[in-house]
Amino acid sequence: MSGSVSPIREPLITGQKTYHQITEDICSPTERTPTVAWTIAFILAVAGLATFVFCVLWTIWFGIGTWNLNRTINWGWDITNFVWWVGIGHAGTLISAILLLFRQRWRTGVNRAAEAMTIFAVICAGQFPLIHMGRLWLAFFIFPYPNTRGPLWVNFNSPLLWDVFAISTYFTVSLLFWYTGLVPDFATVRDRAKGLRRRLYNVLSFGWTGSAKHWQRWESLSLVLAGLATPLVLSVHTIVSFDFATSIIPGWHTTIFPPYFVAGAIFSGFAMVQTLMLITRKVLKLEDYITLEHIESMNKVIVLTGTIVGVAYLTELFISWYSGYIYEQFAFYNRLMGPYFWSYIGMMFCNVLSPQVFWWRSMRRNITVTFVMSIFVNIGMWFERFVIIATTLARDYLPTSWSYYTPTWVEIGIFVGTLGLFSTLFLLFIRVAPAVAVAEIKSILKDGGDQYTGMEVAKKMETEKKEAAH
Amino acid sequence: MRKLNKDVLYGLYEDEHDLLVAIRSARSEKLDIWDVFTPFPVHGLEGAMGLTESRLHITGFIYGMIGTLVAFLGMTWVFTRDWPIIFGGKPYFSAPAFIPITFELTVLFASVGMVVTFYTICGMGPGILNPTLDDRITDDKFCLAFDTTNADETQVNQLTSFLESSGASEISSKNI
Numbered sequence: 001m002s003g004s005v006s007p008i009r010e011p012l013i014t015g016q017k018t019y020h021q022i023t024e025d026i027c028s029p030t031e032r033t034p035t036v037a038w039t040i041a042f043i044l045a046v047a048g049l050a051t052f053v054f055c056v057l058w059t060i061w062f063g064i065g066t067w068n069l070n071r072t073i074n075w076g077w078d079i080t081n082f083v084w085w086v087g088i089g090h091a092g093t094l095i096s097a098i099l100l101l102f103r104q105r106w107r108t109g110v111n112r113a114a115e116a117m118t119i120f121a122v123i124c125a126g127q128f129p130l131i132h133m134g135r136l137w138l139a140f141f142i143f144p145y146p147n148t149r150g151p152l153w154v155n156f157n158s159p160l161l162w163d164v165f166a167i168s169t170y171f172t173v174s175l176l177f178w179y180t181g182l183v184p185d186f187a188t189v190r191d192r193a194k195g196l197r198r199r200l201y202n203v204l205s206f207g208w209t210g211s212a213k214h215w216q217r218w219e220s221l222s223l224v225l226a227g228l229a230t231p232l233v234l235s236v237h238t239i240v241s242f243d244f245a246t247s248i249i250p251g252w253h254t255t256i257f258p259p260y261f262v263a264g265a266i267f268s269g270f271a272m273v274q275t276l277m278l279i280t281r282k283v284l285k286l287e288d289y290i291t292l293e294h295i296e297s298m299n300k301v302i303v304l305t306g307t308i309v310g311v312a313y314l315t316e317l318f319i320s321w322y323s324g325y326i327y328e329q330f331a332f333y334n335r336l337m338g339p340y341f342w343s344y345i346g347m348m349f350c351n352v353l354s355p356q357v358f359w360w361r362s363m364r365r366n367i368t369v370t371f372v373m374s375i376f377v378n379i380g381m382w383f384e385r386f387v388i389i390a391t392t393l394a395r396d397y398l399p400t401s402w403s404y405y406t407p408t409w410v411e412i413g414i415f416v417g418t419l420g421l422f423s424t425l426f427l428l429f430i431r432v433a434p435a436v437a438v439a440e441i442k443s444i445l446k447d448g449g450d451q452y453t454g455m456e457v458a459k460k461m462e463t464e465k466k467e468a469a470h
Numbered sequence: 471m472r473k474l475n476k477d478v479l480y481g482l483y484e485d486e487h488d489l490l491v492a493i494r495s496a497r498s499e500k501l502d503i504w505d506v507f508t509p510f511p512v513h514g515l516e517g518a519m520g521l522t523e524s525r526l527h528i529t530g531f532i533y534g535m536i537g538t539l540v541a542f543l544g545m546t547w548v549f550t551r552d553w554p555i556i557f558g559g560k561p562y563f564s565a566p567a568f569i570p571i572t573f574e575l576t577v578l579f580a581s582v583g584m585v586v587t588f589y590t591i592c593g594m595g596p597g598i599l600n601p602t603l604d605d606r607i608t609d610d611k612f613c614l615a616f617d618t619t620n621a622d623e624t625q626v627n628q629l630t631s632f633l634e635s636s637g638a639s640e641i642s643s644k645n646i
Contacts, residue, residue, distance in 0.1 A: 019610035
């Protein structure tokens, strides 16, 4: 047997797999008739998607007045949902790019699905600024193109325009990165398929042959794209935080926002990856590829980023007091004691306190705890954005304009609808594409397979050595 | 399907280690390898085959620089020449505010350019179908192929016996 055996490294692929079994295990879910569970989930998801379409059409037809936004609170659920979805969309690129640069081998088990999740989350996020514009049919005005109005250009100094560039660049690069990784795997599916399916995958696989030179270029491309995506992923949520930080509203105008937003984005993104992975590995029977080791690694990232977010919350509170600036002090007093105190408490509990259970190894490796925690974090991070947006706006400089905001059914419908949109896309993805990167899993088999590494192998080698000595 | 009009003699190996050994001995015997096909990127393959380093990353740098210049010079032209507007009392040429978009377009140009270049030089793209030797190459077989279009019988026999002796589990030929 070639390959180095390390007894310290836990195996990343269990079940004594061969290359062919890996292909079989990962590709076969795309070849079988959909299961009952998938079909029910898909019907629910499409129902959610229909809700989304209905509520968006309602908004466009009757106008933004169908939302409960007012002159004081002009950003509500729409921008909260936008930031929430963009944040979720950070984990995929983080896993595939940053962990590739750090040579974290466990990323291969989850990167494909996480990248898909990223792309779908960014699609959901993109809906909100568009419909929030009110006149959706003029949305193309946000792009700088030579027009007949002067040409009158967009404001390149505005963080809202930076957002347009950041999100569209992020979406494009993530899509290219994801698809380039998928091409060899589509070729694997193609070479197993017959008839109409073969024709479909002929198109999807771009004519991949597996030639040595192509693999060499493919690896070079993946590495450079990872290198580019790493600062990109950090820049995207930094720029999203500029939407707030460059304003002069107390509670928003803080320099801590970029790192705080990025940590929060990674935190919420990993939580969503956990939610999806725990279901996917069970339904598609991928427990040998997405092992407890993977789940534990992601839980470590969650406890780290959750703690960073917690430190940021406390720093904000301290600095508002220490600044001696009464408007800033009031903004934070208002978060704790104001009309939206419940969302602040929810945020603190879900994001800072509850993830601390992951300091215990048994908790990190407990699937039920992980699943519940991933939902908690998703809720907590939604609250965080709501706290930042609605709480701050509800109490502005002029007490006569103070207001309170609750969403209408249209706003709730749009949010629930994006969950439907997201689930529809994800369910289609796991039907069409291998949910785990087949080629990349094969390339780590001899380092990460349980017949090559781990305590069991080490013990076996030890006894063999002793026998040889006798 | 594209036609290369090549006669190819190839052997399939069961393990990447056998393939690497076979490639090294083929090169030491001065046999001209046409191509090697693997189901995943095999570590050490480029070294064994003596492939030169890919220059794709250099193109990425050039595309990125084009992006930087387009973004920065474009915004400068718009705000100082084409339609100068004062925003918040800042100068027309407010370079720090141009940095985020300049960065994003650098990344965008580099990524899109590199991906397009990659597919173009590999002869791949949506709807393109390149000839393959065996369906199991994308599954678990490692393939070493020789071009025998202009080879005479003795050369073919020599190559076949090389594949046999180097541990190929299957040997066939195909016109692609």
